[in-house]
Amino acid sequence: MSEIIENPAPLQTQFLPSKFVDREDEHAVLQASFSNITETGSRNLHIYGPRGTGKTHLTHSVLEETPSQVNTCYVLCSHHDTEYKALKRIYEEITNEEINTGYHVSDLQRKIEERTGAIDTVIVLDEVDFLLQNDGDSLLYYLSRHENKEKLSIITISPNQSELPVEERTKSSLQPQQVVFPQYTGEEMYELLRQRAEDSLTPRSVHQNALTYIASKTSNAKIGLHLLHTAAENTDDFIDEELIKEVQEQAYQRYANELLEPFTQHHKRVYQTIEELVEENEGEVIQSGKIYTRYQELCKAYKEDSLSQRRISDYLKHLENLNLIEADYHYGGTKGKTREIQLGI
């Protein structure tokens, strides 16, 4: 380990800081909703804001503060992207019991109702886009009509949708209060990174220009932390702007790996394909067909079967949800019906 790192934990993106930079208002709203003392009447929240603004972190830390008689469950919908999987997860979180597969969705619903009853319950659906895309809003509709809905708080989190793309009937029974997490400003990023550096690195090992540079480059706290952490690992005396520039690519790679870690090998392979194509074509946009053929070649090189084009089309959508790529949709025209794809950031 590098000599300037005294305590690596605060530099890690999963680290929950004891205090957040400029999130007091959001904190209060979350707390109110979780403890059933809302002024607006609705206990449901929709949390919206770009990646790396602390949505998940703040939610987790408020979940930890909730009294133990409240049922809490956190569902990561990029993993649990069907009603069935999410319900299974909810049941297991509430009861701490494993549950076998083979049940009907309505069986799971009944089991959950038996176990929640009149108990206050908070259900967090993070990365809710994945669930809605893959399985529609049936889970949200069910939860919003839950028989003990006065006791239930539904928290949805999305970096892409300021309003939930759900059917009218779901919207009207859910009526979530919207909570917006604004992008960190340069000063906030600076302060956030300064605090983490203070808790983690030897005194005076970080030059001010390094933090200023990071803050000017990104407002995504996760990326910022990866930059700082990677830089710290690559020096034994100090971090300055030059060093940050050197480790930039490596740090971004780590960020992407972290996001893709829970996904399949094929997701990673598709992303790798796009990275290669972007490098070769120097910023030119890439069409989805090109990506598919290249992905097939890559699979062949690894002696693995490739998935169908239809499937990869969905996977591209996943990468887009993760904001790792940006896609421009063309429906017809010179290029036919296709997506033009660039790397996010």
Place this chain on the structure above:
DNA sequence: TATCCACCGGAAAAGGAGGACT
């Protein structure tokens, strides 16, 4: 004017894992 381009994305179907029921 007809056809082509080069995909999108919904629908259905195939095949498989794991239970429930008799």
Place this chain on the structure above:
DNA sequence: AGTCCTCCTTTTCCGGTGGATA
């Protein structure tokens, strides 16, 4: 044990798009 479920993943099929081209 055998049949009939359920849900999951992936493939197959296909209608649709609107400017370019013959």
